[in-house]
Amino acid sequence: MHDYFAVEPLIVARLKECLAEATVQSTWGMPKLQETSDLPPSVLVFLEEDRPGQIADDGITQKVEQVWLCLVVVSDAESEAGPLIARVIKAMAGWQPDDPIFSPFHRVKSHFAPDYSPNGIYYFPLAFSTHFVFNV
Numbered sequence: 001m002h003d004y005f006a007v008e009p010l011i012v013a014r015l016k017e018c019l020a021e022a023t024v025q026s027t028w029g030m031p032k033l034q035e036t037s038d039l040p041p042s043v044l045v046f047l048e049e050d051r052p053g054q055i056a057d058d059g060i061t062q063k064v065e066q067v068w069l070c071l072v073v074v075s076d077a078e079s080e081a082g083p084l085i086a087r088v089i090k091a092m093a094g095w096q097p098d099d100p101i102f103s104p105f106h107r108v109k110s111h112f113a114p115d116y117s118p119n120g121i122y123y124f125p126l127a128f129s130t131h132f133v134f135n136v
Contacts, residue, residue: 018091
């Protein structure tokens with residue numbers, strides 16, 4: 001593996017394929033969000049957590065779990081959030097990337113809670129986990 005974040009563009013492509021009604025883009029975390037009125041509806045993708053596992057006896061092979069956040073962003077929580085959240089879950093839960101190095105994704109609890117900004121934008125975090133073997 002030459003790119004430790006190789007699954008990120010695969011996630012973005014998957015969501016773009018499944019969610020024609022929303023903008024999908026990657027970012028580098030909550031502090032990097034640039035809130036604008038044209039942001040919703042969208043799904044922002046970023047690495048929430050990286051969990052290195054045990055290293056094999058050879059010292060160069062390690063199982064890694066990555067948790068990727070799909071942040072659903074809407075301006076109308078009542079009418080937009082539920083359908084978009086359902087579509088993201090359907091697109092990601094159980095999805096196996098074409099690259100067999102990654103395990104199928106499963107939904108996990110996010111460290112972030114749903115949130116609302118004074119600008120009238122709602123945020124709903126959906127976290128999905130995959131694992132792979134990293135060779136040093």
